[in-house]
Amino acid sequence: MNVMRLPKESVAKTLADARADFPILGEKVHGVPLIYLDSAASAQKPRAVIAAMLGTMERQYANVHRGLHWMSERTTDAYESARMAVARLLNAREPEEIVFVRNSTEAINLVAHSYGRGVLEPGRAVLISEMEHHSNIVPWQLLRDERGTGLRVVPVTDAGELDLAAYERLLAAGPVGLVSITHMSNVLGTVTPAERIIRLAHEAGAKVLLDGSQAIVHRPVDVQALDVDFYVFTGHKLYGPTGIGVLWARRELLERMPPFLGGGEMISEVTFERSRWAHVPHKFEAGTPAIVEAIGLGAAIRYVEEIGYPAITAHEAALTEHALARLASVEGLRVLGQAQDRGGVVSFAFERIHAHDVATLLDRSGIAVRAGHHCAEPLMRRFGLDSTARASFALYTTSGEIDALADALAKVREFFH
Amino acid sequence: MFGDLADLYQEVILEHSQRPRHGKRLACFDASAKGDNPMCGDRVQVFVKHAPDGAIADVGFEARGCAISVASADLMAEVVRGRSAAEVKEIAGKFRALARTGHSENPDDEALEALQPLAGVHSYPSRVKCATLAWHALLAALQGRKEASSE
Numbered sequence: 001m002n003v004m005r006l007p008k009e010s011v012a013k014t015l016a017d018a019r020a021d022f023p024i025l026g027e028k029v030h031g032v033p034l035i036y037l038d039s040a041a042s043a044q045k046p047r048a049v050i051a052a053m054l055g056t057m058e059r060q061y062a063n064v065h066r067g068l069h070w071m072s073e074r075t076t077d078a079y080e081s082a083r084m085a086v087a088r089l090l091n092a093r094e095p096e097e098i099v100f101v102r103n104s105t106e107a108i109n110l111v112a113h114s115y116g117r118g119v120l121e122p123g124r125a126v127l128i129s130e131m132e133h134h135s136n137i138v139p140w141q142l143l144r145d146e147r148g149t150g151l152r153v154v155p156v157t158d159a160g161e162l163d164l165a166a167y168e169r170l171l172a173a174g175p176v177g178l179v180s181i182t183h184m185s186n187v188l189g190t191v192t193p194a195e196r197i198i199r200l201a202h203e204a205g206a207k208v209l210l211d212g213s214q215a216i217v218h219r220p221v222d223v224q225a226l227d228v229d230f231y232v233f234t235g236h237k238l239y240g241p242t243g244i245g246v247l248w249a250r251r252e253l254l255e256r257m258p259p260f261l262g263g264g265e266m267i268s269e270v271t272f273e274r275s276r277w278a279h280v281p282h283k284f285e286a287g288t289p290a291i292v293e294a295i296g297l298g299a300a301i302r303y304v305e306e307i308g309y310p311a312i313t314a315h316e317a318a319l320t321e322h323a324l325a326r327l328a329s330v331e332g333l334r335v336l337g338q339a340q341d342r343g344g345v346v347s348f349a350f351e352r353i354h355a356h357d358v359a360t361l362l363d364r365s366g367i368a369v370r371a372g373h374h375c376a377e378p379l380m381r382r383f384g385l386d387s388t389a390r391a392s393f394a395l396y397t398t399s400g401e402i403d404a405l406a407d408a409l410a411k412v413r414e415f416f417h
Numbered sequence: 418m419f420g421d422l423a424d425l426y427q428e429v430i431l432e433h434s435q436r437p438r439h440g441k442r443l444a445c446f447d448a449s450a451k452g453d454n455p456m457c458g459d460r461v462q463v464f465v466k467h468a469p470d471g472a473i474a475d476v477g478f479e480a481r482g483c484a485i486s487v488a489s490a491d492l493m494a495e496v497v498r499g500r501s502a503a504e505v506k507e508i509a510g511k512f513r514a515l516a517r518t519g520h521s522e523n524p525d526d527e528a529l530e531a532l533q534p535l536a537g538v539h540s541y542p543s544r545v546k547c548a549t550l551a552w553h554a555l556l557a558a559l560q561g562r563k564e565a566s567s568e
Contacts, residue, residue: 353484356459387458
C-alpha cells in the first residue's frame with residue numbers, strides 16, 4: 001500500500017506544531033490573518049490529506065473492485081485500507097461493518113430507508129431529540145409520512161442538555177423501535193450521555209443510532225464499548241475531504257437491511273428476472289464510490305491518530321473553557337447552553353444585534369464564524385431565537401484566536417451602539 | 418477595526434435598523450405579504466394601505482432580521498409613500514440593480530437618492546438578498562399575493 005506513504009515532513013509529531021500542517025491557516029482575508037472558527041461546519045485539511053488525494057490521482061488511480069489490472073488492484077487496496085482505518089477508529093468488529101456514503105445525511109437516510117422501511121416493525125416509533133440537526137429530523141418525517149411510523153421528540157432542558165426524565169417517559173409511552181440522537185450538538189456543544197441513552201433504549205427493546213458528525217472530531221468513539229447499533233459521521237468535519245461519510249452498523253443489522261440504492265457494485269448476480277445482492281458492505285455501495293475521497297478520509301484518520309485523541313480532547317477542553325470565560329465577559333452577549341459535558345462548539349447572540357451583522361463584522365477582522373439557524377431550527381425556537389453566531393474549535397485553534405474573537409465581539413457591540 | 422464596513426453600515430442604516438419609523442403592523446391595511454429568506458432566516462411582513470386614488474398611502478412592516486434587512490424595509494416604506502404600483506415596480510427594479518452593482522442609472526432620482534446608503538451591499542454578495550427582501554414582499558402584496566420569496 002505504498003500509495004498511503006506520506007511525506008514525513010507533513011506528519012505532525014505533536015499538537016503544538018500541528019497548525020503548520022494546515023496550509024490554508026497561513027492565508028489572509030481582507031488583508032488580515034485568517035482566524036478560522038467555523039470548523040464544526042467543515043474543518044480545514046492537513047497536508048497529509050491533500051498529499052494522499054493528489055498522490056492517488058497522480059500516481060495510482062483506477063476504478064475499484066473491477067479492473068483485473070495493476071492500477072485497479074492498487075487503488076482497491078488503498079480504498080479498502082481506508083475502510084480498515086475507519087474500522088480501527090470506531091473499534092468496529094470488522095471492516096465489513098463500515099459502509100462508505102457521501103455524508104452523515106446520506107447515512108441517516110440510508111438507515112431510515114433500509115432499516116426504517118425494511119426492518120423496523122410497524123407500530124414501533126422512532127425517537128429523536130429537540131437538538132437534532134435537520135439531517136436527523138427530516139428523514140424520519142419522510143418515514144412517518146410514508147409509513148405512519150410514530151416520531152417522538154425528547155426535549156432539551158434550559159441548560160441545553162437532553163431531558164433524561166422525559167426520555168425515559170417517552171420510551172415507556174409506547175413501543176419504540178429506534179432512538180436516533182446526536183452524540184454532540186452542533187449548536188450547543190452538548191455531549192449527550194450516550195451510554196445511558198443506549199442502555200435505556202436497549203431495555204425498552206429499541207436500537208440506537210448516534211449521529212457522531214461532531215463528536216468524532218473531538219473524542220474517541222468505541223462502538224463496541226458504547227454497545228450502540230448504528231454510528232454515522234462525515235469525513236469533511238474530521239479534517240478529511242467532502243463527499244465521503246460513514247455508516248457503521250452491527251453486521252447482523254446490515255445483513256437484514258435491504259439495499260438503499262440499486263446499481264453496479266452492489267450485486268452478485270443480475271438477470272432481468274431478479275438480482276442477488278452483494279455481501280455487506282458492498283450491498284450498500286451502489287455505483288463507483290468516492291474513491292479519492294475515501295483515501296483522503298483514511299489519511300485524515302491516520303493524521304488524527306498520530307496526534308492522538310488524548311491531546312486533541314485536552315486541547316479543545318482548555319479552549320472551550322477559555323472561550324466560555326472570555327465570552328461571559330463580553331457585555332450583552334448571551335451564550336447558549338450550560339451543559340456539564342460539552343465540546344468545542346459555542347453559540348452566542350447579542351440581544352439587539354442580528355447574528356448576520358455580527359458575522360459580517362467579525363469577517364472584516366479575519367474571523368470566520370457561522371451565523372444562522374445551524375440547520376437546527378427546532379432548537380433555535382426552543383431557545384426563542386431565530387439565529388445565533390457560532391464559534392467552533394479544532395485541533396489547530398489557538399487560545400489567541402479566541403482572545404481575538406472576544407475582543408472583536410466587544411468592538412461589534414460598540415459599533416452598533 | 419472594521420475598516421471599510423462603514424460603507425455597508427452607514428449611519429443612516431444603523432439609525433433605521435435600530436429605530437425603524439415604519440416598523441409596525443398598520444392598524445388597517447388593504448394588502449399584506451410575507452417575505453422569507455430561508456438561507457439566513459430573515460423574515461418580513463409588509464402591510465400596505467391604499468389612498469382613494471390607488472396610490473400607496475402608508476406602508477408598515479414587521480421584520481425579524483439583520484440590520485440591512487430592517488433598514489432597507491424602513492427606507493422602502495418612506496420612499497414608496499404616495500406612489501402608484503407601477504412607480505413602485507420601477508423603483509424596485511432600479512434598487513435591485515443598485516444593490517447588485519453599487520451603481521444606479523439615475524442617481525439624481527429622488528427615490529434612488531434616498532436608497533443610496535444601501536449601495537454598499539453590492540460588495541457583500543451574500544447580503545444583497547437581505548436588502549431586497551422587503552421589496553419582494555411589497556411587490557407581492559401589490560400583486561395580491563400573500564408570500565414572496567427573496568429571489
